Amino acid sequence: MHVEILYIEKRYREGKTVKKIMVLTRAGKGRGGNDDDDEDYLNSTFASRYVREPIPKWRMPEETIPKEAAYQFIHDELMLDGTPRLNLASFVTTWMEPECDKLIMASVNKNYVDMDEYPVTTEIQNRCVNMIAHLFNAPAGDEEAAVGVGTVGSSEAIMLAGLAFKRKWQQKRKAEGKPIDKPNIVTGANVQVCWEKFARYFEVELKEVKLKEGYYVMDPEKAVEMVDENTICVAAILGSTLNGEFEDVKKVNELLTKKNKETGWDTPIHVDAASGGFIAPFLYPDLEWDFRLPLVKSINVSGHKYGLVYAGVGWVVWRSKEDLPEDLIFHINYLGSDQPTFTLNFSKGSTQIVAQYYQFIRLGVKGYKNIMENCTATAKVLRNKLEETEKFDIVSKDIGVPVVAFSLKDSSKYTVFNIADSLRRFGWIVPAYTMPADAEHISVIRVVIREDFSRGLVERLVSDILKVVKELDDLPIPSLTPINTDTVIKKKTHRQIEEEVTQHWKRFVKGKKNRVC
Numbered sequence: 001m002h003v004e005i006l007y008i009e010k011r012y013r014e015g016k017t018v019k020k021i022m023v024l025t026r027a028g029k030g031r032g033g034n035d036d037d038d039e040d041y042l043n044s045t046f047a048s049r050y051v052r053e054p055i056p057k058w059r060m061p062e063e064t065i066p067k068e069a070a071y072q073f074i075h076d077e078l079m080l081d082g083t084p085r086l087n088l089a090s091f092v093t094t095w096m097e098p099e100c101d102k103l104i105m106a107s108v109n110k111n112y113v114d115m116d117e118y119p120v121t122t123e124i125q126n127r128c129v130n131m132i133a134h135l136f137n138a139p140a141g142d143e144e145a146a147v148g149v150g151t152v153g154s155s156e157a158i159m160l161a162g163l164a165f166k167r168k169w170q171q172k173r174k175a176e177g178k179p180i181d182k183p184n185i186v187t188g189a190n191v192q193v194c195w196e197k198f199a200r201y202f203e204v205e206l207k208e209v210k211l212k213e214g215y216y217v218m219d220p221e222k223a224v225e226m227v228d229e230n231t232i233c234v235a236a237i238l239g240s241t242l243n244g245e246f247e248d249v250k251k252v253n254e255l256l257t258k259k260n261k262e263t264g265w266d267t268p269i270h271v272d273a274a275s276g277g278f279i280a281p282f283l284y285p286d287l288e289w290d291f292r293l294p295l296v297k298s299i300n301v302s303g304h305k306y307g308l309v310y311a312g313v314g315w316v317v318w319r320s321k322e323d324l325p326e327d328l329i330f331h332i333n334y335l336g337s338d339q340p341t342f343t344l345n346f347s348k349g350s351t352q353i354v355a356q357y358y359q360f361i362r363l364g365v366k367g368y369k370n371i372m373e374n375c376t377a378t379a380k381v382l383r384n385k386l387e388e389t390e391k392f393d394i395v396s397k398d399i400g401v402p403v404v405a406f407s408l409k410d411s412s413k414y415t416v417f418n419i420a421d422s423l424r425r426f427g428w429i430v431p432a433y434t435m436p437a438d439a440e441h442i443s444v445i446r447v448v449i450r451e452d453f454s455r456g457l458v459e460r461l462v463s464d465i466l467k468v469v470k471e472l473d474d475l476p477i478p479s480l481t482p483i484n485t486d487t488v489i490k491k492k493t494h495r496q497i498e499e500e501v502t503q504h505w506k507r508f509v510k511g512k513k514n515r516v517c
C-alpha cells in the first residue's frame, strides 16, 4: 500500500492525468492491491492479461473481469456479425431517429407488465392499438377502444389470432354436438414459417394451396374449395414473404361469403399483414383487404417491419369484442380499472411500444406515406436496372411490398445461390431460396427495400451484382473441363472450394422449407 501511494505521488509530479490517479487509488483500496490488479487498471484493455486468456464459452468464469475488458471483448466479437443496414434479407427495421433512440434508452428498464407502476406506457400501447385498428378500418367508433394487443412480433400475434379462431370454432362445434378434434387452417404454400409453428404447437392442420410457376400466392378459388366444416379460418397474406405480392383478400371474402351461405358455415378470414399492413393503407388506400371486408375478423402486422420500429414489436387487432373469446382474456386489475391482457408471455420490455408511438405521432400519415413512396420508387429503380441486364426475370410485383425478387433466366452455368454467395464479398447480405410446392424448381434472390436503403446504395448494389455476374460468366464451365486422370490429384482452386460450399448451402436450404423472414 505504501509503495502504491509513493507511486501515485510520483506520477502526479510527472503530470499524469488525475483520472489515472483515481483509478490506481481504487485498485489499491478496493481490491487489496496485488500486482495483477494494479496492472489491470493501469494498462489499456489490450495491454492487460485478459486478452491473453481464452474467452469463456461453456462455463461461467470463476473470476470477475473489469467492465472495460468485458465490453471490449463482446463488442469486438460482434464486429464479425454482418452490418444490419446492408442486410437486405430482412424486413426488420435497422434505423431510427436518434431522438427515438433516446426514448428507447429512457424506457429500457421498464417492464411492460407492471401496469400499476407504468400506467402511461399501458395507455400508450392502447393508443397504438386504436390507431392501427382505425388504419385498418375497424368498425369501432371514434372514441371507442379498439380490441387488440401489442406483441413481440407477428408470430406471437398470429398465435393469438389462431387461438381465438380455434376457440371460437370449438365453442360453436361443441354447442352443435359435433367433433372438435380436426381443426384446420387454409393458406397458400407461401405462408411464413410462423403459421407452421402455430399449426404444430396448437395442433391445427395446415391445408396449403399449392403454388405454380409464375403464380406465387394463394389462389382464392382453390383456397375456398379447400374449406370444410373443420376450417377455423382462411389465412390470406398481405405481402407474401417470398415476393411481396398482396393476395386477393377481396376475392377470398367474396367466394367464402358464397360458400358460407350455401353450407351454413361461417368460416372467417385472418389477414397476415406482417409486412403489407403499413404499406397498403398509405399507398393503396382504395384496395379493400382489411375490416372493410365483413369476413375479416383479425389482422396482424409487424411494428418492426414497415411500422419502422427496431425488432421486437407486432400487433394483432380484432374486428370487435365478439371475435375474441372472453375465456382467452386475463383481466389484470390496475389502478382500480380493468386491463385485459391476452399475450403468451408475461414480462417484456416497454421500449418497442414507446418507439412505435413515437413513429406514429412523429411521422403521421403523411410521413409514412412519403417513406413508403420512396421505398417503392427505390424498388422500381432496382427492378428496372436488373431488367436492363436481360439476365433476370422479376418475380415481385409493382403493387405490393417494396421488395425486388428475381430469378436467373439461364441457370445452366451458375445459379442465384452463387450470386448471393459472391455478393457477400462486398458486404451485401441477400437471401436466395427456392419457392415452395409446386414451384420448387424456381429459385430467386430477394432484396427488401427498407427506409434506410437509399438510391446511392441501390446503385452500388447493382454495380456489384453486375461485377459478380460478369465474373461468373467468365468462368470456364466446370462440367466441360476435361478431367485429366493421368495427373496426381489436383489441388482445388479457391473458386472450386467456394462453389462446393455454395452447393452445400444450396442443399441445406432446399431441405428447409423457408429461410426468409
Ligand SMILES: *Cc1c(COP(=O)(O)O)cnc(C)c1O
Pocket (backbone or CB within 6 Å): 091, 152, 153, 154, 155, 156, 192, 194, 237, 239, 240, 241, 272, 273, 274, 275, 302, 313, 314, 517
Ligand atoms: C415476417 C412475417 C411474419 C413473422 O413476423 P415476425 O414479426 O417476424 O414474427 C409472418 N408473416 C409474414 C407474411 C411475414 O412477412
